[in-house]
């Protein structure tokens with residue numbers, strides 16, 4: 269899956285640079301959307317982010333994510349963010365666990381995820 273993302277002042281860490289937590293949030297959400305697209309309700313069990321270069325505000329980045337492998341209910345996913353010159357600035361890997369819809373009911377909301 270591919271997405272284009274631009275961080276802005278809401279995500280600032282050091283001046284002009286995105287906060288690492290904001291970058292991790294976007295990558296985690298990218299994985300969530302990937303698994304939504306392939307129709308697997310799954311949640312993050314483990315997330316690792318490698319910050320290679322500062323992620324700049326107001327700069328478009330290409331984000332690419334895919335499923336690396338599956339072991340039963342465990343989905344191992346990977347993602348990379350590159351700048352317009354093709355240089356990798358951030359990478360992430362994560363373990364998602366497929367869960368039943370009852371998992372989401374624990375939050376007390378009524379917005380259970382819907383398969384695409």
Ligand SMILES: CCCCCCCC(=O)SCCNC(=O)CCNC(=O)[C@H](O)C(C)(C)COP(=O)(O)OP(=O)(O)OC[C@H]1O[C@@H](n2cnc3c(N)ncnc32)[C@H](O)[C@@H]1OP(=O)(O)O
Pocket residue numbers: 296297299300301304308309310311312313314342363365367381
């Ligand atoms: C569909 C829309 C969803 C969008 C989601 C977007 C992303 C999110 O924000 S999700 C929110 C954040 N995540 C959460 O809230 C999840 C909280 N955690 C949980 O609810 C539970 O830990 C849950 C359901 C994931 C798993 O619980 P549980 O079933 O007890 O499994 P648990 O024992 O913790 O581990 C599962 C397996 O992962 C393995 N594992 C854990 N960490 C690692 C790791 N780093 N590397 C490899 N394997 C690992 C364990 O060894 C275990 O393996 P096995 O089943 O073979 O013994």
